[in-house]
Amino acid sequence: MSILELRNIYRDRLNLSNQECDYIYKVVLKDLCFIDPIKIALDPNFIIRKDSENLILDSLKKICNNYPLDYLISKKNFYGYDFFVNEDVLIPRPETEELVKWILDDNNNLTGTKKVIDLCSGSGCIGIVISKENNNMDVTLSDVSDKALEVCNRNKIIFNPGVKLIKLDLNSKLQHHEKYDLIVSNPPYLSRDEANEIGENVKYEPEIALFAPRNKPLHFYEKIFEFASTNLNKNGEIYLEINPNFIKDFRQLLSRFNPNDVNFREDFRGKKRLVKVLF
Numbered sequence: 001m002s003i004l005e006l007r008n009i010y011r012d013r014l015n016l017s018n019q020e021c022d023y024i025y026k027v028v029l030k031d032l033c034f035i036d037p038i039k040i041a042l043d044p045n046f047i048i049r050k051d052s053e054n055l056i057l058d059s060l061k062k063i064c065n066n067y068p069l070d071y072l073i074s075k076k077n078f079y080g081y082d083f084f085v086n087e088d089v090l091i092p093r094p095e096t097e098e099l100v101k102w103i104l105d106d107n108n109n110l111t112g113t114k115k116v117i118d119l120c121s122g123s124g125c126i127g128i129v130i131s132k133e134n135n136n137m138d139v140t141l142s143d144v145s146d147k148a149l150e151v152c153n154r155n156k157i158i159f160n161p162g163v164k165l166i167k168l169d170l171n172s173k174l175q176h177h178e179k180y181d182l183i184v185s186n187p188p189y190l191s192r193d194e195a196n197e198i199g200e201n202v203k204y205e206p207e208i209a210l211f212a213p214r215n216k217p218l219h220f221y222e223k224i225f226e227f228a229s230t231n232l233n234k235n236g237e238i239y240l241e242i243n244p245n246f247i248k249d250f251r252q253l254l255s256r257f258n259p260n261d262v263n264f265r266e267d268f269r270g271k272k273r274l275v276k277v278l279f
């Protein structure tokens, strides 16, 4: 089939505007088949090889089933960096970029080294970007999932082999004796009740990355504050992404740990989703 015929099949089958269909088709052409999308305009009768045609049609089927484009092309841009992603990790979200920006802005004039740990690092997007953008941040990435750690290691090798990577289970009695100046985390925070409200494509993301334990939506925040009580240096800081639906409970939980200061921030959708806690 020609490059234009296949484009028209995308337009026919996807329930989206032509502009959105064309965007997706061009990404598939470029990132999966290594065909320059400019050919659609310059050489519309260009015949796509059979193996690429199969790949393009197979991709279309997946997209019709809400399979995320980012998984299809195995990458997601986060803070200007193309992270490798697959179904073993959460696809990095734009609101998480805001958390990263907050940390970078606060540490713009940092002199001396700050030891940072990214708990629940998934693809490694938070910690790796911090380490790339601020040379004074000495970053450790950690996660419980071996498969997520493999993805994280791949990104570490691509972007900054200097960051450390450890397996750390927030649910087990921790035997980790390093101390840090800054903890950052975007832990699993969806409650099971929210499962029906979230988008269709989320069903392809790992459950372990999405959901807090049943009836305990703040479970991981409690574990993070417990970790901080032994592993955060005096005057340390914690930056977290939180569930905007549980702010009151979050405040209650936090009061048990006697913080010195707490600042909430809204994300770009106007939801209170980011918090900085000073101890």
Ligand SMILES: C[S@@+](CC[C@H](N)C(=O)[O-])C[C@H]1O[C@@H](n2cnc3c(N)ncnc32)[C@H](O)[C@@H]1O
Pocket (backbone or CB within 6 Å): 089, 090, 091, 092, 093, 096, 119, 120, 121, 122, 123, 124, 125, 126, 142, 143, 144, 145, 148, 168, 169, 170, 171, 185, 186, 187, 188, 189, 208, 209, 210
């Ligand atoms: C919401 S994802 C965040 C991924 C990444 N930081 C991001 O912002 O895109 C949460 C991560 O927590 C990890 N996780 C789940 N349970 C954990 C546990 N008990 N201890 C440590 N990490 C855990 C999951 O494997 C997953 O990678």
